[in-house]
Amino acid sequence: MNHSLVYPYAVFFHVLGTMGLVAFAGMEWATLLRLRRDPEPSRVTAALSLLGIGQKLISIGVPVLLLSGLYLVHAAWPFTPWVAVGLVSMALLGFLGGGFTGRHVKALMASEGKALAAHLPALWTAFVLRASILTATIFVMCAKPGLMGSVATLGIAVVGGMLIARGTGQPAAASADASPSRPSAP
Numbered sequence: 001m002n003h004s005l006v007y008p009y010a011v012f013f014h015v016l017g018t019m020g021l022v023a024f025a026g027m028e029w030a031t032l033l034r035l036r037r038d039p040e041p042s043r044v045t046a047a048l049s050l051l052g053i054g055q056k057l058i059s060i061g062v063p064v065l066l067l068s069g070l071y072l073v074h075a076a077w078p079f080t081p082w083v084a085v086g087l088v089s090m091a092l093l094g095f096l097g098g099g100f101t102g103r104h105v106k107a108l109m110a111s112e113g114k115a116l117a118a119h120l121p122a123l124w125t126a127f128v129l130r131a132s133i134l135t136a137t138i139f140v141m142c143a144k145p146g147l148m149g150s151v152a153t154l155g156i157a158v159v160g161g162m163l164i165a166r167g168t169g170q171p172a173a174a175s176a177d178a179s180p181s182r183p184s185a186p
Helices: 003-037 041-054 056-075 081-110 116-143 147-168 172-178
Strands: none
Touching: 003 041, 003 056, 003 116, 041 056, 041 081, 056 081, 081 116, 081 147, 116 147
């Protein structure tokens, strides 16, 4: 097989699969921000239903991303540390998205949106963590660092994502209620 003919198309499909993941992350971010602002149960289920439609991006994007990526490894890049970290990152994204987030969304839908307060912090944390891991993975795929650089990038993404999620985890209304009132400045 002449890899020089197929390689540019594989790169295109690899980028296209990544775009699907990024597009879904944007949809999820917008949905979570909407839920944080408007926790009305009927609107919660409607927003999550729309997000469910967007999951088609994942069911198309992930196989396109993985299959084209495996071809690229076969054709041009021997199994390198950054490829291994990319695969570990995809497994983490799948676990956090499909397993963790999926379980919370199902429980939230089963409660008809009434259990938002119980599930929103976990949904937000999982989203921010996945966005951080996705960003780090894109960096690793572009920069192609060695083992230490790849692992450090993923580690920084996980720790940074947890810190960001922790600092932004409360809905605006809840954080305003939780903050002590301060006297006005003279």
